[in-house]
Amino acid sequence: xxxxxxxxxxxxxxxxxxxxxxxxxxxxxxxxxxxxxxxxxxxxxxxxxxxxxxxxxxxxxxxxxxxxxxxxxxxxxxxxxxxxxxxxxxxxxxxxxxxxxxxxxxxxxxxxx
Amino acid sequence: xxxxxxxxxxxxxxxxxxxxxxxxxxxxxxxxxxxxxxxxxxxxxxxxxxxxxxxxxxxxxxxxxxxxxxxxxxxxxxxxxxxxxxxxxxxxxxxxxxxxxxxxxxxxxxxxx
Numbered sequence: 001x002x003x004x005x006x007x008x009x010x011x012x013x014x015x016x017x018x019x020x021x022x023x024x025x026x027x028x029x030x031x032x033x034x035x036x037x038x039x040x041x042x043x044x045x046x047x048x049x050x051x052x053x054x055x056x057x058x059x060x061x062x063x064x065x066x067x068x069x070x071x072x073x074x075x076x077x078x079x080x081x082x083x084x085x086x087x088x089x090x091x092x093x094x095x096x097x098x099x100x101x102x103x104x105x106x107x108x109x110x111x112x113x
Numbered sequence: 114x115x116x117x118x119x120x121x122x123x124x125x126x127x128x129x130x131x132x133x134x135x136x137x138x139x140x141x142x143x144x145x146x147x148x149x150x151x152x153x154x155x156x157x158x159x160x161x162x163x164x165x166x167x168x169x170x171x172x173x174x175x176x177x178x179x180x181x182x183x184x185x186x187x188x189x190x191x192x193x194x195x196x197x198x199x200x201x202x203x204x205x206x207x208x209x210x211x212x213x214x215x216x217x218x219x220x221x222x223x224x225x226x
Contacts, residue, residue, distance in 0.1 A: 033213060042218040043157070043202065091156050098213045099145055099206035104156030
């Protein structure tokens with residue numbers, strides 16, 4: 001298996017633009033997680049899905065953030081409009097057990113100017 | 114909910130010395146304790162884990178110890194090498210079955226050659 005795939009790997013955009021991050025989980029994993037990593041706050045869980053259904057989005061910072069999982073092999077995290085404080089590395093991870101091993105993708109490094 | 118505290122936040126050791134990273138957790142029902150290693154530009158990857166029915170687990174130069182009474186667990190790296198330089202995260206699950214892992218803030222380990 002190729003592991004968790006994320007795209008793009010790097011994104012530079014201007015404040016106010018829409019940003020869409022993409023994730024393909026490991027086949028067969030029922031759980032998908034979106035994290036944000038910054039120096040100040042560490043690894044923050046934004047939202048997670050089980051069988052394509054959002055279970056807990058309490059970590060989503062504000063209404064500018066939204067996430068979808070239209071099928072078992074694809075998820076998106078969208079920021080609209082983006083702001084400089086959204087600059088961070090965003091990770092997607094998948095698992096077959098929410099309390100077991102999570103497999104992380106390589107991350108998307110986002111810079112909002 | 115679960116609260117995971119990790120110390121130290123940074124650690125520098127000479128090559129060949131040992132490194133120890135400690136984590137405490139709050140939920141006495143937690144039963145699974147993984148450690149992740151994040152190398153520069155990559156996502157965190159599981160390196161070792163321990164379940165609550167054992168007190169210690171070893172895998173070559175790394176080991177994890179668990180003290181359930183005191184609610185803390187530690188990562189031990191012996192004979193450190195430059196390639197051990199990375200950020201290490203501990204994690205623990207909350208007691209309810211479907212809530213995800215809670216990660217510590219991370220420890221940046223530098224092995225000085």
